[in-house]
Amino acid sequence: MNYENIKFQIKDGIALLTLNRPDKLNSFTQAMHLEVRSALDAAQLDPSVRVLVLTGAGRGFCAGQDLGDRAVEPGAKGVDLGDSVEKFxxxxxxxxxxxxxxxxxxxxxxxxxxxxxxxxxxxxxxAAKSASFVEAFCRLGLIPDSGGTWHLPRLIGHARATGLAMLGEKLSAEKAEQWGLIWKCVPDEALFDDAMKMAEHFAVAPTKGLAFTKKALQASWDNTLPEQLKLEGEMMRELGYSHDYREGVAAFIEKRPAHFKGE
Structure with missing residues (x-):
């Protein structure tokens, strides 16, 4: 697929997807949604890919929806935003x-x-030190979609999630780190290098174990403790038969770097 709204490349086990509408702060149009979907499908289907990095071009990461792509004037017939959420x-x-x-x-x-x-x-x-997070939906009479009402309270608690969602105030990257909304705030000039160093680490890590870790952590929000313990047992049973587990143990015993295949 020829991309006009994103940049996408796969190299050395790393898929790098860059939102590329810098003049519009990388806001989403239907065309960009389709390109991002294509890139994510390609990353998932390529067995060499073991980590994905998502970033934005220019001075912003993403300003959300490009309102001009589904413009509605006062007094005009409304648009079905639910359809946009469900499809994209x-x-x-x-x-x-x-x-x-x-x-x-x-x-x-x-x-x-x-x-x-x-x-x-x-x-x-x-996040770069100069970055910020804004739940701007309330300024348009909307709710935080794209999982906002799910992620925010789980990451930072109900009170802070409600304040961000209802006030629409800008949250600095530094405070986002302090609140536990993100992993880390870094100097602007170090952001890309730090992200790629992390990606390089994951590109040679035991990918299946990391994928199971991701899945288990997400499941924990809905499971009881007995259900989660059962899930952990099932996952550990499957991972115990993997090449990467055997390689990890062998490398530890032989005091050498492990050579994981990601399988």
Whole structure:
């Protein structure tokens, strides 16, 4: 697929997806949704890919929906926003959450509206010191979609989630780290290098074990403790037969670096 709204490359086990509408702060149009979907499908189908890095071009990560792509004027007939969520945003969030590999988000600038919640759907979020997060939906009479109402209270608690959702105030990357909304805030000039160093680490790590870890952590929100213990047992049983577990044990005993295949 020829991409016009994103950049996408796969190299050395790393899939790098860059939202590329910098003049519009990488806000989403229907065309960009389709390109992102194509890239994520390609990453999932390529057996060489063991980690995905998501970032934005220019001075912002993503400003959410491009309102000009579904413009509605006062007094005009409304648009079915539920259709937009069901066709585009919900599948995107579900894909990021269920990709069988770590997903790193490098937030290089403002992440607003759906842009903020797309970042929060990733497994590990690094943000430049100058970056910020804004749940801007309330300014338009909307709710935080793209998983915002699910991720926010789980990450930072009900009180802070409610304040961000109802006030729409800008949250700095530094405070986002302090609150536990993201993994780490880093100097602007270090963001991309730090994200790629992390990706390089994951590209040679035991990918199946990491995918199971991701799945187990997500399941824990809905499971009782006995249910979670059962799930852990099932996963450990399957992973115990994997090449990577045998290789990890052998490398530990032989005091050498492990050579994981990601299987």
């Amino acid at each position: 945003y919900a599948p995107l969030i579900n894909t990021l959450r269920t990709l069988p590999m770590p997903v790193i988000c490098a937030v290089n600038g403002v992440a607003a509206g759906a842009g903020a919640n797309i970042a929060l759907a990733c497994d590990i979020v690094l």
